[in-house]
Amino acid sequence: MSLHFSVLASGSTGNAFYIGTEKHSLLVDAGLSGKQMELLFKNVNREIKNLSGILVTHEHSDHIKGLGVLARKYKLPVYANEKTWAAMESNIGEIPTDQKFVFTMGSVESFGNLDVESFGVSHDAAEPMFYAFHHEGRKVVLLTDTGYVSDRMKGVTKGADAYVIESNHDVEMLRMCHYPWNIKRRILGDFGHVSNEDSALALTDMIGDNTKRIYLAHLSQDNNMKDLARMAVKQTLESKGFEVGDQFDLYDTDPKVPTKLAYV
Incomplete structure (x- = not known):
């Protein structure tokens, strides 16, 4: 199974993006309630519990509404840059320290055989960034906001x-x-x-x-x-x-x- 993805939800009411390989998968943003996120995953026949982590683009509510709930319920690691962490922490509830990771803008993080390249965008948030995903010569880009x-x-x-x-x-x-x-x-x-x-x-x-x-x-x-x-x-x-x-x-x-x- 090659690089695959689904735009789970997109719009001002909530945003979420799923991407994966045969071994690793990621969620980018969780801008809907925990229940809604679970239903979206069910609709594409995927399991939240199998995620390698959640990446955050920025702290606006339509991107983080269900983030804290999912992270705590499924014990998922969460990745965001330092300024985004500071801006969103009061809105997502407490996340255990061992689930919090810094993903520096302009860097590349590897999740097994899935490489993720972050880049900055121009939006009215603390330090908004989006992602290009790389796997075996294939590339998928997520760029909104x-x-x-x-x-x-x-x-x-x-x-x-x-x-x-x-x-x-x-x-x-x-x-x-x-x-x-x-x-x-x-x-x-x-x-x-x-x-x-x-x-x-x-x-x-x-x-x-x-x-x-x-x-x-x-x-x-x-x-x-x-x-x-x-x-x-x-x-x-x-x-x-x-x-x-x-x-x-x-x-x-x-x-x-x-x-x-x-x-x-």
């Missing part, structure tokens, strides 16, 4: 077999929505979230010959729609010469329904 995709991020993430990338909002929908202006400004700013068009433009510099799957993630429930996001990204990529549906496929993600296990 960033106001823009820098050249440095593109360098780390380039040429992956699969991407789970933020496509948060349609700019015009956001501008016209009921949100207060300060919230709109946050989302549109450099420390907010990437739009459909900006996600596609970033992908044009990241997609490689091995890229086969792209998952559009963290869609706003108020300012985006699955069909709209997919169409906007498809149009932009095709305008840059990519053949969507031939070179690679685009997939949706959902706040409550996990994606089918994908193998790369």
